[in-house]
Amino acid sequence: MVFDMQFQFESLTDFFYMAGHGPYVWSCYLLGLICLTYLLVSPLIARKSFLADLNKRLKIEAYEKQQRN
Amino acid sequence: MNWQWFHRLGSPKWFYEKTSPWMPWLTVIGVGALLVGSIWGLAFAPADFKQGNSYRIIYLHVPVSFLALAGYYIMAISGAIGLIWKMKLADMVMKSAAPIGAVLTFLALVTGAIWGKPTWGTWWVWDARITSMMVLLFLYLGVMALQEAYQHQETANKASAILALVGTVNIPIIYKSVDWWYTLHQPATLKLTSESTIHSSMLYPLLLMIVGLYVFYAVALLQRTRTEVLKREKKTKWVKALAQQV
Numbered sequence: 001m002v003f004d005m006q007f008q009f010e011s012l013t014d015f016f017y018m019a020g021h022g023p024y025v026w027s028c029y030l031l032g033l034i035c036l037t038y039l040l041v042s043p044l045i046a047r048k049s050f051l052a053d054l055n056k057r058l059k060i061e062a063y064e065k066q067q068r069n
Numbered sequence: 070m071n072w073q074w075f076h077r078l079g080s081p082k083w084f085y086e087k088t089s090p091w092m093p094w095l096t097v098i099g100v101g102a103l104l105v106g107s108i109w110g111l112a113f114a115p116a117d118f119k120q121g122n123s124y125r126i127i128y129l130h131v132p133v134s135f136l137a138l139a140g141y142y143i144m145a146i147s148g149a150i151g152l153i154w155k156m157k158l159a160d161m162v163m164k165s166a167a168p169i170g171a172v173l174t175f176l177a178l179v180t181g182a183i184w185g186k187p188t189w190g191t192w193w194v195w196d197a198r199i200t201s202m203m204v205l206l207f208l209y210l211g212v213m214a215l216q217e218a219y220q221h222q223e224t225a226n227k228a229s230a231i232l233a234l235v236g237t238v239n240i241p242i243i244y245k246s247v248d249w250w251y252t253l254h255q256p257a258t259l260k261l262t263s264e265s266t267i268h269s270s271m272l273y274p275l276l277l278m279i280v281g282l283y284v285f286y287a288v289a290l291l292q293r294t295r296t297e298v299l300k301r302e303k304k305t306k307w308v309k310a311l312a313q314q315v
Contacts, residue, residue, distance in 0.1 A: 005109075005113045006113065007112055007113065008112060008113060008114070008115060008116060009112070015112060018121075018122035018123075018125075019116075019121055019122055021121055021122040021123040021125075021187055022122075024123055024126065024183050024184065024186060024187050025111070025122060025123060025125050025126055027183055028126045028129055028130070028179075028180045028183050028184070029107065029111070029129060031176065031179060031180070032129045032133070032176060032180065035172050035173075035175070035176045036103070036285065038172065039169055039172055039285075039289040040096070040100075040285075040288065040289060040292070042293075043165075043289070043292040043293040043295070043296040044292060044296075046296050047292075047295070047296040047299060048315075050296065050300055050303075051299065051311065051312045051315045052312075052315055054303060054308070054309070054312035055312040055313060055315045058309060058312060058313060
């Protein structure tokens with residue numbers, strides 16, 4: 001039965017060690033986590049800093065316009 | 070026929086506003102499926118009788134490789150739409166798809182190498198599947214470089230769309246490489262036309278990871294395109310109004 005879910009390891013240490021394959025498996029997933037987090041977060045950071053820059057520039061422009069009048 | 074929807078879709082403002090409410094939902098669904106799928110694959114799926122636990126890398130490697138390839142189609146097709154109909158939004162999608170594809174292809178290559186070590190006894194071989202996958206990485210990097218290489222955005226779009234379209238030749242080669250050439254890479258696990266060579270207890274978490282990564286890809290592509298929309302429309306009233314709310 002597929003949904004007969006059972007933890008496949010004796011202990012947590014066993015889970016991290018994975019009969020010697022642990023370093024390979026875990027380094028893959030760690031790298032995957034880093035890459036996917038980057039893909040998710042980088043456009044949001046870029047958008048935030050872009051909007052903040054634009055906001056600042058608009059304020060300067062408005063101020064200069066006021067000074068000229 | 071009513072083509073209004075097609076023209077609307079080409080409007081960056083309409084796109085930005087329409088996609089805004091989707092983003093949190095898509096993010097939760099995508100990240101949630103990936104988390105559940107990873108835990109299922111890492112802890113609850115049975116070990117492989119031949120490869121032991123190293124096969125658990127499949128739950129990351131296969132979905133990532135799928136999306137590295139599917140993402141190339143998305144990039145090339147939007148490049149073609151941009152070339153033919155001069156649709157601004159399509160060009161932005163093409164530009165946004167390139168770095169995502171590059172990261173996924175890189176991840177597919179590295180997880181493949183790490184899986185190769187305990188399974189084949191080597192990190193790297195110059196065989197057809199792996200080499201054609203590396204060509205895919207260079208195609209993505211090429212499109213990214215072309216986007217930066219020109220003063221005029223339009224010239225950059227044309228050049229990168231043409232490179233993307235020419236590069237599609239590589240995609241069927243990648244798919245078929247495991248059948249056409251002698252290779253260390255194992256043949257496809259999932260098949261549409263015949264039964265998959267994987268037991269259902271291992272298959273379900275894999276399918277969940279694939280679905281999760283498709284949704285995740287959509288989120289990453291939409292977010293990147295949305296940011297690109299704002300940058301290219303910075304002179305318009307609506308973007309200025311958005312900036313003033315910050």
